Amino acid sequence: MEDKFITMAHGAGGAKSQELVAEIMMPAFDNKYLRQMHDGAKLSVKNNIAFTTDSYVVEPLFFNGGNIGKLAVCGTVNDLAMTGAVPKYISVGMILEEGFPVSELRSIVDTMRQAADEAGVYIVTGDTKVVNKNNGDGIFINTAGIGELIEGCDIAPQNVKPGMDIIVSGYLGDHAAAIMALRHKLQLPDTLKSDCAPLNKLVAKILKAAPGIAALRDATRGGAAAVLNEIAGQAGVGMLIDEECLPVRREVRGFCDILGFDPMYLANEGKMLIFANKADTAKILAVMHADEYGKNACVIGSTNDTAPGEVGLRTNIGGIRIIDMPAGEQIPRIC
Amino acid sequence: MEDKFITMAHGAGGAKSQELVAEIMMPAFDNKYLRQMHDGAKLSVKNNIAFTTDSYVVEPLFFNGGNIGKLAVCGTVNDLAMTGAVPKYISVGMILEEGFPVSELRSIVDTMRQAADEAGVYIVTGDTKVVNKNNGDGIFINTAGIGELIEGCDIAPQNVKPGMDIIVSGYLGDHAAAIMALRHKLQLPDTLKSDCAPLNKLVAKILKAAPGIAALRDATRGGAAAVLNEIAGQAGVGMLIDEECLPVRREVRGFCDILGFDPMYLANEGKMLIFANKADTAKILAVMHADEYGKNACVIGSTNDTAPGEVGLRTNIGGIRIIDMPAGEQIPRIC
Known part of the structure; x- marks a missing residue:
């Protein structure tokens, strides 16, 4: 991907959107579920499940100890854990502002993969939208997650x-x-x-x-x-x-x-x-x-x-x- | 809730956030899963599942035939259906811009409930963030969803x-x-x-x-x-x-x-x-x-x-x- 900055075309659902997914998202998050190439991931779960979501709007995006991507993965992993579940699968919804640097996006998705690996979860489905300059704040990330409830616990x-x-x-x-x-x-x-x-x-x-x-x-x-x-x-x-x-x-x-x-x-x-x-x-x-x-x-x-x-x-x-x-x-x- | 407009306090995780959830989100979406009062919903699922996410950034927010809330529910319901699943559970992550009219928010969540009822899905977990004026665009909505894959089908x-x-x-x-x-x-x-x-x-x-x-x-x-x-x-x-x-x-x-x-x-x-x-x-x-x-x-x-x-x-x-x-x-x- 040669673009240095995100353009509206990257959110248009056409060739540029595909390029963004193929060259940035897929290599960073790659796993067998993502490779299904669906509108949604097909997954198997044991037991009952926990389901949670959180959006991340932190400023600055990068800080000592992490960045917004690490927050987005760890936050949803932790919310699942707090219900007494073993986190398994994460979705990633990004809202990018036109002009956002592609290098920062790469850095954020790499960190998300690292955090997912540490937590033992898969990033299995995602979505990226682009909003006009000044209608966003660089990058917002929503993660939702599914975990398997640990049997024999009753956390409430x-x-x-x-x-x-x-x-x-x-x-x-x-x-x-x-x-x-x-x-x-x-x-x-x-x-x-x-x-x-x-x-x-x-x-x-x-x-x-x-x-x-x-x-x-x-x-x-x-x-x-x-x-x-x-x-x-x-x-x-x-x-x-x-x-x-x-x-x-x-x-x-x-x-x-x-x-x-x-x-x-x-x-x-x-x-x-x-x-x-x-x-x-x-x-x-x-x-x-x-x-x-x-x-x-x-x-x-x-x-x-x-x-x-x-x-x-x-x-x-x-x-x-x-x-x-x-x-x-x-x-x-x-x- | 007496406020006519969303303030930063509604996203601060304190009393005003609780008020927003208690007086707007809970009455609109009310169901047995939301009443668990967790960071995440505890759910049971049959068979294998589908999992998907989408963010909605449409402008204008209200239009002939619906609004951003109806889009957000129907879009994720449809993505699940397209994998060959019966949609069951939806999460809602909202990013509100400071100053967003509370009356519009009420109208949007009411429509989301109607769409969820028509589709036969539950809105089971959510999150609301507020960003400073001019760092958003009124309201962005992310929905993620879980569906139960219909046995005997192989949609790919x-x-x-x-x-x-x-x-x-x-x-x-x-x-x-x-x-x-x-x-x-x-x-x-x-x-x-x-x-x-x-x-x-x-x-x-x-x-x-x-x-x-x-x-x-x-x-x-x-x-x-x-x-x-x-x-x-x-x-x-x-x-x-x-x-x-x-x-x-x-x-x-x-x-x-x-x-x-x-x-x-x-x-x-x-x-x-x-x-x-x-x-x-x-x-x-x-x-x-x-x-x-x-x-x-x-x-x-x-x-x-x-x-x-x-x-x-x-x-x-x-x-x-x-x-x-x-x-x-x-x-x-x-x-």
Whole structure:
């Protein structure tokens, strides 16, 4: 493909669209399902399935620790894992803005393939549209995914009961801090990078060790605060978090102190919260600590029946303040 | 929800996002799967499945015969049907532009529900993002879908062989002509409207009558010309179309004559091409003629082994000209 920039013709469904698919998408994503050359992929699945979708509109597109393509694959893989499923198949819908550099597109699709390989999923079907200059923002990516539900598990927010432990899989706020630092051109240590990662293999190991886990949720948009509030509301339980247990990197905490952010509200792309019976906590942590994506996991609090629907934070100085659902715009808005 | 316009807060993952989902998405799409309140839906499927995705970026959003929401549901339903599947579950990913009118959003989601009901599918999972003013185009909708493959059928472009009939399900070009007329503010008869429709129930009936059908394809972007060329290439067969057999409405033909378009290249949203053994043609047409979406179906040509990969048109005056794959931009660009 000789074009250096995406043109309207690449979205027209004709020869240029075919060239884009044949020379960029197919070589990057190649697998036996894509080669069926259908409007849709024909797949076989075992058991019941999980189905999810997410669109990715991050700016900047490339950042320390990944790019929008890695986010799009890992995000949908993680959403499937959080339902208690083994992710299997991913669809990719791209909306490109006229003039988008073909070199950046190549880089993004290569990263998507790498992320899919790491997660063990196939990109099996896709669609590309092109919109006029200034009617888009470079590239938007939608991914949808199908996973096979792991038998013997019942993951649902309603299963969260009072007296359970709340476990976080690692440091909070890395993704949002990395994106914001880049956007504000802040000089920050190279250790500050997005945590974007596929969590499905870790989740499968955890569910094998402790099939009775009540709920799992990745703490993306709205951060840990949004997840805790959402599940507190859905389950009708209270939650109390210990501030001194919250894992936040020194550089992220410094970043939050300077700019006035709260790490509880910062988006993550490779962190999850686990709600489990206290009897299972040691088993879960043992599995997590042996995994790259869970090595810094810890208990950050527990659920209770004293304040249904409320999330409290026991602060370092001993008081308790309420952690509300984030109310207005994302601060910082990063997706 | 009191807001008249979408704000960045509606995409922030916090209270305003919840409000949008609770007051607009859930009431419109309500079903037992959505009520699971997960990051993904838990579903059961029989047999093997088909999986597909498409993004919709049409302008204008509302037109005679439908709106972007109807397109998004019918398009994915049809893509599933074209693989020989019974569509079951749909995901909806929306990218809204800051300032988009909430009343239009309500109207679009209501139409999506109606289209889903007509097609007999559930909208089971979704995601909504909001991008800054001028970084989008009102609303983009991605749908992905899962269908159950009909046992005993083997629909694939490679199954198209020389000597087969090519059937079209009805008038060509209605959708593109309706959109273009609106865009150019042309006064045209009210009969000129988009053909946007779910074809899955018709396809199921056809496949029951003639399970040996070789290939099916809806003639969307790039029109019938793109589909014929694509399948001619994939199957390695030639095709010859009879111009005098092409069903084109008088008003669409007039529209094409005035503006210099060829109906073979105009997008449709409720028309398909069927490639079948001549022995099955009568059975297929009998089923189609009894259905609202197939009542004008007819044979438009046949496949051959004399010009592999080429699509020819026998014109009304007796000559043959080549119908190429559309090469550049969509003229008119409507998706």
